[in-house]
Amino acid sequence: MPTTLEFAETGYTAYGQSTGLLTHDGAPMPGWDELSDRTRAAWVQAAGAVALAAIAGLTGADVGGSGPDVGDVVLVPVVPDENNGASVAPAIVTRVWSKSVVNVRVLGDGNTITWRTSLSYVESLDGALPGAAVWTWTGGER
Template sequence: MSRPSAMDLAQSAYAAYGEATDHQNYQGQPMPEWEALGERIQKAWIAAAGTIAMDILTSLANNPSPLTPDVGDVVLVPMDPTLNNGAAVAPAIVTRVWNPITINVRVLADSDAVVWRTSVVYRDNLDDVAVPAAVWTWPPRD
């Protein structure tokens, strides 16, 4: 899965705005399709979406996760249940730390499957994550 571009984010934001306003603009008139907005308005949506994306990335970089991962730590990753004795989550050992939110792991599947994941990114939880999403989270702490 590739990361969304600023254009992708802008189009998603515009579509979400439309959903929230019953596809009416701020004047109560029907919203034009993205392609009909014109370059100036599209660039404004792209700038807004890009700013929000940078704010989120800056926030993640400054407050990445409750802990900083180290090589040898155990984390959790989403797993294809057919390769993991029916379980949708598997433990993984950190093999490389790229930054506080991006790591490489060796997945410990409950089978003979040998699975490595590279450049997996931290998430608070694995709810509603599609397999094989490139994400990780910490095991629950009691």
């Protein structure tokens, strides 16, 4: 099964093919690897939402699980140099916007505690860029 990141890149590639590799304003599209972290994260969020909607439509399942609650511990991707070499850190949910979008307080392995807002759920952090606006459950899917 492809990851959400792979779905995002596939979607970006398909968008480029449909527009002749031009952006919405007619400029040449950058390659996937040339996109900013924020833009790639937006494509990942969009791909995840489409995948969840497709799964729900095909199966009738509630793919969102019970959803996060304030106080839940989740995992987020971080810059390893700012986290004692680790690329993932725990975070406490501080605000729930929906079953898939939360605000968190990141508890890195160091002296810095940071806030991150509007993070979108992904099933895995594999391939997530450091600092991407995504989160996942600590023990896998709920």
